[in-house]
Amino acid sequence: MTSHTTNADSVHSIDEAATRLFDNWFDPIEIEVRARAREFIEELIRGELDAVLARPRYGRGQKAGDEGSAGVTGHRHGSRTRSLTGTFGPIEIEVPRARLNTAAGKTTEWKSQALRAYQRRTLAADALIASCYLAGTNKRRVRRALAALFGGAVGKDTVSRTWRKVKGDWDTWNARSLADEPIVRLILDGTVVRVRLDRKATAISLLVVIGVRADGQKVLLAAKSMGGESAEAWRAVLDDLIKRGLRRPDFLIVDGGAGLACALAAVWNDVPVQRCTVHYAELRIMPTSAAKPAWEAVIAVKEAA
Numbered sequence: 001m002t003s004h005t006t007n008a009d010s011v012h013s014i015d016e017a018a019t020r021l022f023d024n025w026f027d028p029i030e031i032e033v034r035a036r037a038r039e040f041i042e043e044l045i046r047g048e049l050d051a052v053l054a055r056p057r058y059g060r061g062q063k064a065g066d067e068g069s070a071g072v073t074g075h076r077h078g079s080r081t082r083s084l085t086g087t088f089g090p091i092e093i094e095v096p097r098a099r100l101n102t103a104a105g106k107t108t109e110w111k112s113q114a115l116r117a118y119q120r121r122t123l124a125a126d127a128l129i130a131s132c133y134l135a136g137t138n139k140r141r142v143r144r145a146l147a148a149l150f151g152g153a154v155g156k157d158t159v160s161r162t163w164r165k166v167k168g169d170w171d172t173w174n175a176r177s178l179a180d181e182p183i184v185r186l187i188l189d190g191t192v193v194r195v196r197l198d199r200k201a202t203a204i205s206l207l208v209v210i211g212v213r214a215d216g217q218k219v220l221l222a223a224k225s226m227g228g229e230s231a232e233a234w235r236a237v238l239d240d241l242i243k244r245g246l247r248r249p250d251f252l253i254v255d256g257g258a259g260l261a262c263a264l265a266a267v268w269n270d271v272p273v274q275r276c277t278v279h280y281a282e283l284r285i286m287p288t289s290a291a292k293p294a295w296e297a298v299i300a301v302k303e304a305a
Helices: 008-023 028-053 123-134 139-145 156-174 231-243 258-267 277-285 291-304
Strands: 074-086 089-101 107-109 183-197 200-213 218-225 251-254 273-275
Touching (some): 028 074, 028 089, 074 123, 139 156, 183 218, 218 231, 251 258
Parallel strands (some): 183 251, 251 273
Antiparallel strands (some): 183 200, 200 218
């Protein structure tokens, strides 16, 4: 006859673990992080106001003629409560208020640079919402996926507003002036990325242009989906960069595509060109590449010149 016994301590530990995991979701770490986040943000904004008024909270202004009187430019008048949602979750913070003196003898309301007017979410929170939406998730699923993190503070309207803001920022970035960029070299390449569009995974061809400043710092100038790497597509990208004020570069580093070769020959035929070492090795290994005749023609023209 076999006897089955159960250790009372093991049963107790299993029951205790189950209670911790499923019956009590209180997380002291998360609670403390959010509390400290509130304290940090409030201290950051108070420090910003202290710097503007040139005196700490409850500090008295100097009398006329005393040293430091020039730094007093206004006065505090209470605070207001604002809601802010970040990757740390939703919190309520106290934002100080102040009136600043103007040159015209009037006063104006002080505005924090760290926390903009009417801002309800941090930039990191907006980026997280937008990235979930761009990954192919619809608005309702984004809301459900981030409900635990944001405490249900993100609805479909929030997702829509965040996406419109990101789209506006992207359009502004694509139209920004390049006249003041000290670009001396360009790196041009085509790449393929996989994204979800209409609930389907698909591949998109992107034309990427990276500029190298005079001090060696690299900066992204363009990343456009043009439907391929044809000469017309690359010419449109180059024309847009020139229209936005990009100066003639001193040197070009390219991927070896035939379309890019034709576009560069039409725009900057006298600029020295170097193929990327990886693409150059591939071209030497595969002599039947369609890009090889085009690049050999371009190089021959440059050498003859």
